[in-house]
Amino acid sequence: MDQEDDSSSKSPEDRARDEAATREELQQIVFRIMNINSQIRYSEARFSVDPAVLESALEALEGRRYREFCAEIITEVVKEFYEGRLIDSSGGGGGGSGGLSDSWSSIPSKKVKPIEEIEEVLEGGSTAMEIDDTTPLCSSKPSMKAFSSNRVAALDYLINCYCRANDEVYSYTKIKKSKKMYLVEILPDVAAVIRQQALKYAILLTKNRFQNFAQIDDPAKLILEKSPLLTLMYENKVPSDFLASLMAEARKQESDFDEIFTIVLDDLYVDMQNAICNENIIGDPLNRLKELVEIKVENTNPICKLIVKHVVFLPRLTLDKYAAREISKVSFLAPFLSLSVLLDENPKFATHHFLDNACDRTLSASFQTLLGNTRKVLHQIFLSLLTNLDSRQEVLKYVSEILRTNHKRIQYNADDRFLAKDGFMLNFMSILQLLSLKINMSRIDPFYPHHPEALIDIEDETKLKCSSQEYTDWLETTRANRKWETPKFVTHCWFLTLHAHHLGIIPAIQRYNKLLRATKELQRMVDELNNSKAQWENTPLARRNKQVRDRCVNQISKLSKAKLSCDIAIVDPNVLGACTQFYSSVCEYMLYQIENRPIEGLFVNKHPPMSLVPSENFCALPEWYIEDIADFILFCMQHSSITDYVDNSIITWILTLVCAPHLIKNPYITAKLIEVLFVTSPTIQTSSQRLYLQIINHELAQTALVSALMKFYTDIETTGQSTEFYDKFTIRYHISHLFKGLWDSVVHRQAIVNESKIGKQFVKFVNFFLNDTTYLLDECLEYLKRIHETQVLMMDDAAWGELGTEAQSSRQRQLVQDERQCRSYLTLARETVDMFHYLTIDIKEPFLRPELIDRLSSMLNYNLQQLCGPKCNDLRVRNPMKYGWEPRRLLGQLIDIYLHLSCDEFAAALAADERSFEKNLFEDAANRVERIGIRTPMEVEEFRKLIHQASEIFIQNQQNADEFAEAPDDFKDPLMDTLMIDPVILPSGTVMDRSIITRHLLNSSTDPFNRQPLTEDMLKPDTELKHRIEQWIKDYRAKKKQ
DSSP states (O other): OHHHHHHHTSOHHHHHHHHHHHHHHHHHHHHHHHTBOOSSOOOTTSBOOOHHHHHHHHHHHHTTOHHHHHHHHHHHHHHHHHHTSSSOTTOOSTTOTTOOOSEEEOOOOOOOOOHHHHHHHHHHTOGGGOOOTTSOEEEOOOOOOOOSOHHHHHHHHHHHHHHHHHHHHHHHTTOOOGGGHHHHHHHHHHHHHHHHHHHHHHHHHHTTTTGGGSOOSOTHHHHHOOOHHHHHHHTTOSOHHHHHHHHHHHTTSHHHHHHHHHHHHHHHHHHHHHHHSSSSOOOHHHHHHHHHHTOOBTTBOHHHHHHHHSTTSSOOOOOHHHHHHHHTTTSTTHHHHTOOOOTTTOHHHHHHHOTTSOOOHHHHHHHHHHHHHHHHHHHHHHHHHHHSHHHHHHHHHHHHHHHHHTGGGGSTTOOGGGSOOHHHHHHHHHHHHHHHTTOOGGGSOTTGGGOTTOSSOOTTSOBSSOOHHHHHHHHHHHHHHSOOOOOOHHHHHHHHHHHHHHHTHHHHHHHHHHHHHHHHHHHHHHHHHHHTHHHHTTSTTHHHHHHHHHHHHHHHHHHHHHHHHHHHHTSOHHHHHHHHHHHHHHHHHHHHHHTTOOOOSSOOOOSOGGGOOOOHHHHTSBTHHHHHHHHHHHHHHHHSOOGGGOOHHHHHHHHHHHHOGGGOSOHHHHHHHHHHHHHTSTTTOGGGHHHHHHHHTSHHIIIIIHHHHHHHHHHTTOOSSTTHHHHHHHHHHHHHHHHHHHHTSHHHHHHHHHHHTSTTHHHHHHHHHHHHHHHHHHHHHHHHHHHHHHHHHHHOHHHHHHTOHHHHHHHHHHHHHHHHHHHHHHHHHHHHHHHHHHHHHHOOGGGGSHHHHHHHHHHHHHHHHHHHSTTGGGGOOSSGGGTTOOHHHHHHHHHHHHHHTOSHHHHHHHHTOTTTOOHHHHHHHHHHHHHHTSSOHHHHHHHHHHHHHHHHHHHHHHHHHHHHTTSOGGGBOTTTOOBOSSEEEOTTSOEEEHHHHHHHHHHOSBOTTTOOBOOGGGOEEOHHHHHHHHHHHHHHHHHHHO
């Protein structure tokens, strides 16, 4: 109201002057926006236009024909850019290289059509746009940076016009003075027209519709010319506001949008392909793609839709053999997923940064951070593609195709030439990891792997519990009877992520381990050649051996570079930590499937392990769902510390499956989980103390672990595999080591003691580790004798020289093999003897049972004889610690076991061993132990008492043996030909002594005569025969006295 009063109080002359001043100010604002000199003001920072053109433009501006005004000015400026008059590409003139020319042609004073009509004029080459070279030149020096292309410079001009229009409106809308109100009201309209015209001309320019202005020497260059829009994006000269407005404007004509941005995407694709193999990680094209896909127009991401429409987004694949390689090389997103530091994918990186086959830890961490940031950008790109409904299904299909075509990556000897590389798959896996990070597990469909619309295929995978036929039958029934709902995105995403781990990180760590083994083997060959150099240096083999050594050294150098790159890409704490966190959710999923419960929060066991009955869904899951996690944790415990990421879900999952081995068909999977527990032991990994305590203090560990480990120790005796005999020693070594750790815990020691008092399970357990101890010690002593023999021979120069070069090489190779085997067997044997040692402290009764005590005493006597007998010097070897050979420690443990079990029954068992028991030998052993100080005098004296007691029994046994030799044949055991004490009848009718058949059943649940199934409860006492035997003994002794 005040403004109206103020205006009405002015005279007509004042109002006229105000209006003229306002029009003049508007004109200057518009000229600032368009960056041109007016007739009144001049600046070298602006462009100058021909006075006639300027007059025509001002006339349009005065008449409020803003579109016509913009057409006049923009066309003139763009034309000059195309003619090269604003940019001196030759570097001449006063501006230096790339500077602006001092003169440029004036624009013919002809009317220019508005933007709606200009496109057809440009395409048709109208005379309205013909260049008049006869017009005089005028001077202009706008301070604009030179560009590689005039199109780029012209587009930059349009973008700056757009931005200046926004800035002017912003500044004037804040002015409250009355004389400026006219500007405040009209300027937004003027600026809006300028912005719209800038966008429309930008569309024409990016479509290359101004090419008639340019004098082109080589038209082919136009095809190779990069999009001017992308060029400016690389230089951060395209504001997101302009980009979004340009997309919105171009989408009014779908063909315009596709034409403009398809070229941008094509250029990004090519640029990214060129950036993959580089000395450094170049992510600029990746960042530009992210910038594009995140722009929304009318609640949609138009670039996302354009990407999935791209001709190479998911190319039509050729033969299946090459499909995996093609999709990882030529699909649109492939180059963006292929940023890597691995040697076989980016050799320039390794060659540049690992010149000395070394990499500073700080530098390595910086590269890992850079890779992590790159993967976060990739995640944002995929997130935009997947949240946009128009592109989601195609992207999910693309993800599933990557997994489908690369299913052979997990095969141990897969041909890498036809598969995606590790760098590609690790990036791919990391993206899906980030997408699945916040998924609520209660929202996923647990039956998705069997869903008819699933994007994963598990049909040919080995199942946890089902056979192939059982799975086929169950799947057919389930699909027919179950009401299937369309899978949700979160379900697709989570299971695709799980399968991406199977084909991403797991094959990568397999290749890493293979790389380490290859390097170790090559180094061993080099060391062997160097150590034996004196033998071949002056022989005909010298040249060949030097060539072999040099090739090995060169190969080791290459493998060292490969390892360093793998340390950055694979042994990355961030990558391994993220994998562990995801695997935690997989453990939760499987635990709920075991108990057949819906997923709801953190899992808590509701049933004891041995009573668990797995659900059909769990039985039908692939075996690798479990094996992958075990392999992953084993790798991480060896090469990287991830203990902070191993949460209660993973611990509960491991203990549940170990304590309920019946849930899994394949015993080697359970064995691998036991190995996971083994490597968490602080004696194996010093950094895992906290995790180890979490495990042994878990409720399942305290209530069920001891019993489960003992049962599995016996069950692993037979697995059905050809390597079962050797496999069992490694598995039992892990269990023995676990028992040693558990024995130090009061709770678990009591659990072991309690287990020894229950049923036959502990007796079977003792029987098998007695078998192992006997075998392993026998093998160790045999290998030690062979090593001793070879070492003695090599020390005798004369005898060694007589062998000849070939025989010497053969003996040396055999020695290396014997040393390796001896070291391995001693490691296993030491663990079983240790277990014997500490178990017999508190547990005695099971070891003294008739079916065990004879074999136990025989084993102890034999090994004591080997250590202290006349041939003990055959066990002397040079550098015994190299093999872990500690004879004094072993002798001391054997003496302790004798003392732990010392009693009348044990003395009798010692005396019953006719093969190894000799009083003189045992006396000599006692003297040696006392002399060396292996045990205290009191303990040695206790040992002597036991020897004396056994010796007396031995003499009595010799007398009894003579007596019982005359016993009737039907009183003797058919297997051992000894007098039966407690005869029992087998189902087959055969009569045997109970202690002998019970001992046999500990190793095999079959009848020794017909191999039919046999258990101890099927044995029937032969009471009548027992009475007859007792009566015969009584009568025989009475008769002998007479």
